[in-house]
Amino acid sequence: MRIAVVGGHGKTGRAVSAALAARGATAVALGRADWPDLAGALAGCDAVYLIAPNLHPDEPAYVGAVLEAATAAGVGRLGYHSVASPYAPEMPHHLGKARSEDLVRRSGLAWTILQPGAYLQNLDLTEPVRVPYDVHATFGFADLADVAEAAATVLLEDGHAGATYELASRVATVAALAAEAGVTVEQVDDPGTHPWLSAMFAYYDRHGLPVGTLPLRALLGGS
Template sequence: MARVAVLGGHGKTGRAVCSALADRDVEARPLGRADWPDLPSAVAGCEAAYVIAPNLHPDEPAYVASALAALGRAGVGRVVYHSVASPYTPAMPHHLGKAAGEDLVRRSGLAWTILQPGAYLQNLDLTGPLDLPYSPDVPFGFLDLADLGRAAAVVLTEPGHAGATYELATRVATVGELAVEAGVPVRQVPDPGTHPWLSAMFAYYDDHGLPVGTRVLASLLDRTAA
């Protein structure tokens, strides 16, 4: 059975990737912080790796560089990097960290693919009134976590994706439109100021949203674009 290491495999993104790999009868090896001190041993015997950095990592390029070095030492020749839609966005520092990570992946010498997901649908709690620190009327390309997992499993297990960069979204909508569909009210509230990078992201979203097209995901999953 093929084996794929999933760095960051215990979070919601990693669990979605591991589940989709299991559906393809691929052994997923979820790895976390406890595995980091001896990462080359943890990834040994894996044909490929999916690399997810922790949210708002203070130095994502260093994290990615360490992961790539471990993969190289262990002889893992295939890597898929979990980036973000619109990585080079100077107004959002954590996006710039992803852009630098992408550059490292492209120059790693490994066979690489980069996935650039839109905002997760699951990040919105549409079971009740929704308070939003940015406009509910700006466009987003939203991605369902299960679709992210399926797309990751495709590029990890099928030929033809080395050297490719894919933006991923399941559907295009505003948060206001999603709230109407769910039958819940939505209002814009002040930024809570919990993290400067989040504040920068909310300000960018307020002006621009985060548009992402749906055709790439539809093609990867062999379905009609929304």
């Protein structure tokens, strides 16, 4: 199987490509340089895994272009890398994924949507942890390796067309993870690096981002 990974050079794309290769598939990582002829780059692929870059200013346009190219190239199978709780209008980048999910579902392709929670790898637990939100808020954290395995499963195995799976490896608070790792933790001010990140931190502060763990367990158990 030859699988294109759009956005394949980022940390998610590299993990997905590695999981695909470990199962004997050929992963073709695509980046910005492939964008001018995406349909050409997708030709001959059996499936595509679609990852938008972090905080893309217009994710539905990015996703729409890939759907169009996949259709033109005759790639019938598509996995879309979304996020847990995409329809959270207070977080613009989540809303971009909610709108993109709608495009994916109406694309006519055999699609599967993965909705990972915040990656465990976002936190560096080897040093004091400082986050700009309530350290006692509840999250469903996703281990990137688990997410990549789930992506490989839905792309290489039958039975996942038309499915949407939220993905979390464990439910925890940042305070609990820091205590486990033996490091200190504190809430700090929002650094204000990007308005969409500020919106996300404000949401996390109030609501966390809870995600159930059963779908991921079922997917990995079956692989």
